Structures are given as C-alpha cells and as structure tokens.
Amino acid sequence: MARYGQAFKERAVARLLPPESAPIQQVSQELGVSVATLERWRADALTTPIRERVWTAAARLQAVIATAAMDETQRSAWCREHGVYPAELQQWKDNATAALSEAPEERATAQQSREAKKRIKELERDLRRKEKALAETTALLVLSKKFRGDLAAGRGRMIALEDRQRTVQWLEAACREGARFKLACEVAGMDARTVQRWKAGDGLKRGDGRPQAIRPTPAHALSAEERQRILEVANEPRFAELPPARIVPMLADEGTYIASESSFSRVLRAHGQARHRGRAKAPQRSRPPSTHVATAPRQLWCWDLTFLASRVLGQWFYLYLILDVYSRKIVGFEVHETDSADHAVDLLRRTALSEGVHTLKRKPVLHGDNGATMKATTVLAMLHWLGIKPSYSRPRVSDDNAFVEALFRTAKYRPQFPTAGFADLEAARTWASQFVTWYNHEHRHSGIRYVSPAERHAGHDQRILARRHALYAQARETHPRRWTRHTRNWTPVATVTLNPERESVVNSVLEQERETAAAA
Structure with a gap:
C-alpha cells in the first residue's frame, strides 16, 4: 500500500x-x-x-x-x-x-x-519515497525509545496482559506514522506472527493462559514411595552433612540408584530441606581456570600458604600446602609457627621425594602467587635443583591460583574446623593431618566427577566411573521415559587447565602430548 x-x-x-x-x-x-x-x-x-x-x-x-x-x-x-x-x-x-x-x-x-x-514527476516520486523513508525512520526511532528492555527476552517468554496491550498500541501507533509492521515488531523485540496471533485470538483480552493451565502429572514422575525413600536416604546419619551432589555418587559406588541428583534436590527443596548451611556464602559462578594444561598426575602443581588462627589474639600458625591440579590430591603439607622460605624449601624437597619427581622425564610445573616466600632465592634454587618449572600469578589478578584457594575455603568452612582457634601448634598439625586424610581419601570432588583425589591420582577413576555409567544405563532401561536424552555424564575429565586464556593453548598442549606418545 x-x-x-x-x-x-x-x-x-x-x-x-x-x-x-x-x-x-x-x-x-x-x-x-x-x-x-x-x-x-x-x-x-x-x-x-x-x-x-x-x-x-x-x-x-x-x-x-x-x-x-x-x-x-x-x-x-x-x-x-x-x-x-x-x-x-x-x-x-x-x-x-x-x-x-x-x-x-x-x-x-x-x-x-x-x-x-x-x-x-521523477523528483516528486523521489520526494515521496524519501518522505516515506523519513516517516518510517522517525516512527521506528520513537518506538525504540519506548522499549527499554521491559519485556522478557527469549523464545517462549511469558508477557503479561497489560504489557501485551501496551505493546500492540505502540506498534499500531508506529504503523500509523509510516513504519512497516514487521520492522516495528523487530524494533520491539517481538515476532510479527506473535502479535498477529494475539489479535486473531483472545491474546489481548485474557493474556497468557499458561499460568492457569492444568497440567497432568507425567506418567514417569516419581511415585510417593520413591519421594519418601529419597527423604529417608538423604536424612540418614551418614548423609546428614552431604548435599545431593555427593550422596548420589556414593550410592552409585554402592550399586544403588534411587533417583538423579536433580530429583534429590527437587524433593528436598519441596520439603524445605534445601536451605544453605554453614558459615560460607552461597556458591557463585566464577570463570574457569587455565594457562597450564595437565593430562596426568605429577604434571601441574599449585601451592600456597594460609593462616590458621590460634586462641591467642594476634598469633597465627601457617599451613603450607601443595596440590596436584590434575587429581586434586594434596601431595604435601606442613604446619609451622612462622612464615619462612626454609619451611617452603623443606616441603618442596619432601614432596618431590614422595612423588618420585627424580624419575619423571617431564618435570611438573609449580604455580604459586607472588608472595615473598614463594619467590625467595632459596626456593628458586631448590626448584632449579629439582628441575621443577616455577609459575606465578599475573599481577593484579587475584584468582590465578584458584585451585588451592578453593581448597583452603573447603578446609576452613568444614564443621570440624575450630572457629575459636587452635590451642597450640600440635593441635593445628593434628587437625591438618586429619583434614588431608579426609580430603584425599573420603572427599568426592565435584571437579573430577565425584571421585576421591586419591582414586584419581592412582588412576582408579576410570574404572569407578565406568561402573557408574553402567548402573545409570541399567536404570534408564528400567524407566526409559525419565530420560529425554542421555544419562548423567560419567566420562573421566581428560584435561585440567589452569587459567585458560585461549582454547588454542589447550589444543596445542594436547597436540604435543599426542606427538610425544606417538614418538614413544
């Protein structure tokens, strides 16, 4: 027209x-x-x-x-x-x-x-065309100022009746001013067919009918008995301190499948048992790590020290700790009364001996922050003598050593950590020894598919994860309608990266690993 x-x-x-x-x-x-x-x-x-x-x-x-x-x-x-x-x-x-x-x-x-x-006549036609384009541009500009992200984004979004009516009024006003209907809908972030459907039906009178829709219970939903069993298992004394993320893998190791992790969380939430516990804040998303890439144990270590408060105000103990990034196993630790580079040198020597660094063709990389202890001359001399390559965090980047920082957070927010402080050095060392034993052998780590760091360090994680996958496959055959796609991913984590900057860095390291394996 x-x-x-x-x-x-x-x-x-x-x-x-x-x-x-x-x-x-x-x-x-x-x-x-x-x-x-x-x-x-x-x-x-x-x-x-x-x-x-x-x-x-x-x-x-x-x-x-x-x-x-x-x-x-x-x-x-x-x-x-x-x-x-x-x-x-x-x-x-x-x-x-x-x-x-x-x-x-x-x-x-x-x-x-x-x-x-x-x-x-030619000029008049050109003038009419330009007047039409100018009117459309003006109408679209006015329309764009009315929409400032008020409507929800994404397919299948739910728009209230008042917002629908107001949106259609604005679109009609823009069309009267010379804008084309399709372009006006694009500026508003709407699909033209959606607005047409609103006008053809009762979309501008009754609004979205989904909130009032009566939805039947799916045939493959959990039964009342299954939901009750989930509550009983989650409240067993051995699982009283554990979240569903760790309960489900432990049940899988016992050859028992009750429901998925999301089903556990959903049932507990429905019964008011999903409250956040402990002194730690609720977990938040953080960017993934990398710079160095580890494909096996003893390739990439990270280390740091943290303060352990004593019962005397102003007095601290110092926990030195070395973590294998690939397996998440604590390969070395010590607790001292003072912060000294000599303690760090002794820890490096003992850890390298226990991990057999002298027998490795490819020496590990040790990543740490820019603290004075980590960059002391005696520490650098020991690293050079052991053949370990040092690596340090970037300036003004606080999360370059995220693995060990996360480990310290896990340690200090456990219920067994004495919030009032340690009585003496012996008490601090006893607690550290008990924590390391629990962390290496009992703790199911979320970053390595919920196996213990000691099992992954020894190479047993593939066998354990294979059993879990077979158990889930059997459970899917029993109730196929409860899985719309594949079962839970129990594939072992092949590579672990520290502060990834580019995917090409990871790909180049993997290519070098393949070339080295082929040459051997």
Missing part, C-alpha cells in the same frame, strides 16, 4: 478545487493516484479551513484572470470568499505580467516543457 506525503496531497487537492477545478480523472492519470483516493483527499480538504489550501501556479493564473475585470469592491469580496489577501492576489498578477513580458527566445519550448514535466 503506497503512502504519500502531506505536501503531495495538498498539491493534488489544489488542482481539484477552484479556481483550477481540474477533472478528477485527468488528475488521477497524471499523478497515478486512484479516483477514490483523490475524492477522499478532496473531502478531507473541504472540511479544513480554507486558508490551509495550497494554490498551484495554474490556480493563481486562473485567479488573476477571474479578478481582472472586477472593481476594488468585487475583488475584495472575492478575496474574502477564497481566503486570499489582496496583496497576495496583486503579487500573483505581477508575477504573471513579468512572465508574459519575457522575450520569446527566453521562454521554454514545447520539448523543454515536456522534459521539465518529466523531471518534475
């Missing part, structure tokens, strides 16, 4: 009205506008004040001719009747006299007149 500018409409109507009074069929053929449209424009113009009409050149000449034989009184009456000032009429007469007084050679020929009319 074509749209015309206001100036074009006024020029067309002026030709239809006196004094020119051109035939409507002739104007329709010349302008390419239907007769019905011209009649509507003329009817609208007759209802407007006469001073708003536009006088074309032909109409002005006709007015000069019609008033030429009139006296002053008659001419004044004519001007009042047609909404023209006498000064305007005199100006039209002077312009016509000046044009007729030109020399014949200065006047346009018939060929020039035809070319000028053709050029005028």
Whole structure:
C-alpha cells in the first residue's frame, strides 16, 4: 500500500478545487493516484479551513484572470470568499505580467516543457519515497525509545496482559506514522506472527493462559514411595552433612540408584530441606581456570600458604600446602609457627621425594602467587635443583591460583574446623593431618566427577566411573521415559587447565602430548 506525503496531497487537492477545478480523472492519470483516493483527499480538504489550501501556479493564473475585470469592491469580496489577501492576489498578477513580458527566445519550448514535466514527476516520486523513508525512520526511532528492555527476552517468554496491550498500541501507533509492521515488531523485540496471533485470538483480552493451565502429572514422575525413600536416604546419619551432589555418587559406588541428583534436590527443596548451611556464602559462578594444561598426575602443581588462627589474639600458625591440579590430591603439607622460605624449601624437597619427581622425564610445573616466600632465592634454587618449572600469578589478578584457594575455603568452612582457634601448634598439625586424610581419601570432588583425589591420582577413576555409567544405563532401561536424552555424564575429565586464556593453548598442549606418545 503506497503512502504519500502531506505536501503531495495538498498539491493534488489544489488542482481539484477552484479556481483550477481540474477533472478528477485527468488528475488521477497524471499523478497515478486512484479516483477514490483523490475524492477522499478532496473531502478531507473541504472540511479544513480554507486558508490551509495550497494554490498551484495554474490556480493563481486562473485567479488573476477571474479578478481582472472586477472593481476594488468585487475583488475584495472575492478575496474574502477564497481566503486570499489582496496583496497576495496583486503579487500573483505581477508575477504573471513579468512572465508574459519575457522575450520569446527566453521562454521554454514545447520539448523543454515536456522534459521539465518529466523531471518534475521523477523528483516528486523521489520526494515521496524519501518522505516515506523519513516517516518510517522517525516512527521506528520513537518506538525504540519506548522499549527499554521491559519485556522478557527469549523464545517462549511469558508477557503479561497489560504489557501485551501496551505493546500492540505502540506498534499500531508506529504503523500509523509510516513504519512497516514487521520492522516495528523487530524494533520491539517481538515476532510479527506473535502479535498477529494475539489479535486473531483472545491474546489481548485474557493474556497468557499458561499460568492457569492444568497440567497432568507425567506418567514417569516419581511415585510417593520413591519421594519418601529419597527423604529417608538423604536424612540418614551418614548423609546428614552431604548435599545431593555427593550422596548420589556414593550410592552409585554402592550399586544403588534411587533417583538423579536433580530429583534429590527437587524433593528436598519441596520439603524445605534445601536451605544453605554453614558459615560460607552461597556458591557463585566464577570463570574457569587455565594457562597450564595437565593430562596426568605429577604434571601441574599449585601451592600456597594460609593462616590458621590460634586462641591467642594476634598469633597465627601457617599451613603450607601443595596440590596436584590434575587429581586434586594434596601431595604435601606442613604446619609451622612462622612464615619462612626454609619451611617452603623443606616441603618442596619432601614432596618431590614422595612423588618420585627424580624419575619423571617431564618435570611438573609449580604455580604459586607472588608472595615473598614463594619467590625467595632459596626456593628458586631448590626448584632449579629439582628441575621443577616455577609459575606465578599475573599481577593484579587475584584468582590465578584458584585451585588451592578453593581448597583452603573447603578446609576452613568444614564443621570440624575450630572457629575459636587452635590451642597450640600440635593441635593445628593434628587437625591438618586429619583434614588431608579426609580430603584425599573420603572427599568426592565435584571437579573430577565425584571421585576421591586419591582414586584419581592412582588412576582408579576410570574404572569407578565406568561402573557408574553402567548402573545409570541399567536404570534408564528400567524407566526409559525419565530420560529425554542421555544419562548423567560419567566420562573421566581428560584435561585440567589452569587459567585458560585461549582454547588454542589447550589444543596445542594436547597436540604435543599426542606427538610425544606417538614418538614413544
């Protein structure tokens, strides 16, 4: 449907009205506008004040001719009747006299007149097109300012009835101003078919029916007995301190499958037993680590020290700890009363001996922060003598040593950690020894598919995860409708990265590993 500018409409109507009074069929053929449209424009113009009409050149000449034989009184009456000032009429007469007084050679020929009319039509078409584009741009700009992210994003979003009605009103207003419906919907972040569906049905009267919809219980939903068993198992004394993320793998190791981890969480939440516990804040998402890549134990270590408060105000003990990033096993630790580089050197020597670093062709990388103890000269000399490559966190980056920092958080927020402080050094060392034993042999680590660090360090994780996968496959065969896709991922974690910057870094390390294995 074509749209015309206001100036074009006024020029067309002026030709239809006196004094020119051109035939409507002739104007329709010349302008390419239907007769019905011209009649509507003329009817609208007759209802407007006469001073708003536009006088074309032909109409002005006709007015000069019609008033030429009139006296002053008659001419004044004519001007009042047609909404023209006498000064305007005199100006039209002077312009016509000046044009007729030109020399014949200065006047346009018939060929020039035809070319000028053709050029005028082209310019008018171009003007109409630009006026249409300008009107659409203006309407879309105004529409974009109305939508400031108020509507929810994404497919299947639920939009309230009030927001629907307001959105349709804004879209209709933009279309009246010259915007195309599809472009207006794109600016509003809506699909045109969605708005059309609202208008065709009751979408603008009743709103979204999903909140009031009656949904039948799925045939594969957990039964009341199964939900009760989940509660009973989760509240057993041995699972009293554990979340569903660790209960489910431990049951799988025992050859028992009751429900998935999400089902455990959903049932506990429904019964009000999913409250956050402990002094730690609720977990938050953090960016994944990498820079160094580990594909086996004894390739990448990270270490740090942390303060252990004593019962004497201002007195601290220092826990030195080395963690294998691939297996998450604590391979070395010590607790001392002072912070000294000599303690760090002794820990490095004992850890390297216990892990058999001297027998490895590829020595491990030891990553730490930029603390004075970690960068002391004696520490660097020991690392050089052991063949271990040192690595340090980037300046002003606080989470480059995230693995060991997460380990310290786990240690200090366990229920067994004495919040009042340690009585003496022996008490701190006893607690540290018990924690390391629990962490290495009993703790199911979420970063390595919920196996213990000692099992992964020894290479037993693949066998354990294979058993879990077989158990889940059997459970899926028993209740196939409870799985819409695949079962839980029990694939062993092949690579562990420390502070990944680019995926190409990981790919290059894996390629080097394959080349080394092929050469061997």
